[in-house]
Amino acid sequence: MPAGSEIVAAMDADTEGGKLSGMVRKAVELSGRADLRFTLQESFGFKDWNDQLRAKGSHFFPTARLSSPDVG
Numbered sequence: 001m002p003a004g005s006e007i008v009a010a011m012d013a014d015t016e017g018g019k020l021s022g023m024v025r026k027a028v029e030l031s032g033r034a035d036l037r038f039t040l041q042e043s044f045g046f047k048d049w050n051d052q053l054r055a056k057g058s059h060f061f062p063t064a065r066l067s068s069p070d071v072g
Contacts, residue, residue: 001033003035004035004036004037005035005037006037006038007024007028007037007038008039008041009021009024009025009039009041010041010042010049011042012047012048012049013042013043013046014047017042017048024038025040
């Protein structure tokens with residue numbers, strides 16, 4: 001992994017997701033790499049990222065724009 005890399009944990013925003021994020025954080029700490037950064041990202045107002053993305057609507061997904069009545 002390149003120097004200065006960021007490790008991002010984006011787990012479910014529940015107890016089990018918190019446990020898994022904690023394990024990732026601990027693994028980063030135990031790696032002995034002081035140059036690595038750990039970031040926790042949780043979905044806001046939703047248990048998981050899929051629910052948050054679905055709530056944003058299909059305009060959020062680029063592939064949704066490809067399927068239109070004009071495309072055969």
